Amino acid sequence: MAAVHYSFCPMAEEAGDPVNQYFAAIRSLLDAIDLAQIRAAGTLIATALESGGIIHTFGSGHSWLLAQEVFHRAGGLVAVNPLLDPRLGFAQGVIEGTAFERKLDAADELASAAGFAAGDIGIVISNSGRNALPIELALRMKAAGMKVIALTSLDHSRSTASRHPAGRRLFEVADQVLDNHCPPGDAAIHIAGMPVAMGPLSTLAGAALLHATMIEAAQQLAVRGKPPSVFISANVGQSPVEDLRAQLALYARRIRYYRPGGR
Numbered sequence: 065m066a067a068v069h070y071s072f073c074p075m076a077e078e079a080g081d082p083v084n085q086y087f088a089a090i091r092s093l094l095d096a097i098d099l100a101q102i103r104a105a106g107t108l109i110a111t112a113l114e115s116g117g118i119i120h121t122f123g124s125g126h127s128w129l130l131a132q133e134v135f136h137r138a139g140g141l142v143a144v145n146p147l148l149d150p151r152l153g154f155a156q157g158v159i160e161g162t163a164f165e166r167k168l169d170a171a172d173e174l175a176s177a178a179g180f181a182a183g184d185i186g187i188v189i190s191n192s193g194r195n196a197l198p199i200e201l202a203l204r205m206k207a208a209g210m211k212v213i214a215l216t217s218l219d220h221s222r223s224t225a226s227r228h229p230a231g232r233r234l235f236e237v238a239d240q241v242l243d244n245h246c247p248p249g250d251a252a253i254h255i256a257g258m259p260v261a262m263g264p265l266s267t268l269a270g271a272a273l274l275h276a277t278m279i280e281a282a283q284q285l286a287v288r289g290k291p292p293s294v295f296i297s298a299n300v301g302q303s304p305v306e307d308l309r310a311q312l313a314l315y316a317r318r319i320r321y322y323r324p325g326g327r
Contacts, residue, residue, distance in 0.1 A: 085252075090268055107284060109277065117184040118143045121145070122186065123189035127215075145315075147178055186205035186213065194225065195227050199237055211240070213277070214240070216244065250265060
């Protein structure tokens with residue numbers, strides 16, 4: 065399937081109302097997503113899970129939200145190991161969090177804590193695809209014998225230079241790309257009288273892409289007669305805690321958050 069080129073230019077014609085424009089932008093963006101990328105990424109995940117691997121997810125800043133979005137989620141795969149270091153978000157300050165994703169210093173520590181192994185698969189999320197730490201983590205994953213899926217904006221990434229010493233952007237490191245089709249800078253809506261755009265799209269697009277890819281992987285495994293373990297909501301029916309413990313036990317050796325106290 066050929067990639068779909070998407071432009072936000074038509075949004076300016078949407079009724080002149082910024083709120084209508086934003087919802088129109090969301091709909092157009094979702095329509096632009098390339099299903100072939102989802103199929104290919106799903107195949108990589110299915111292959112890793114079938115061989116006993118797990119899925120490592122990484123993002124910093126607001127991409128950290130997406131790394132957590134598919135973790136311990138009702139209707140989501142159990143075999144997901146997010147990198148949840150607090151420095152990846154903003155709990156220690158927004159300046160510090162922004163600076164952190166531009167450094168390579170923590171790559172050794174993060175990779176060691178995650179326990180990358182050959183046969184696992186990584187999903188690295190960065191809208192710009194230019195910052196040093198996401199790129200370095202993708203390289204560490206590949207060095208460990210893993211396939212890497214990049215969730216990024218190709219439009220943004222191709223329009224800017226890498227901050228990694230190797231000069232490569234995230235999409236140039238990955239085995240498969242999930243293009244979120246977000247515009248450079250993410251925000252898509254221009255309001256008259258305001259110099260800066262609003263209406264970011266990457267979280268919405270990223271969540272849809274990630275869940276669709278997990279669904280694709282599960283479908284492929286189910287067809288092979290090897291359906292993966294999936295979480296059910298703790299707020300539906302009885303959902304006894306014992307059932308949850310049994311699910312977590314499948315991966316407790318590899319995913320520390322599934323062990324008591326997260327150790």
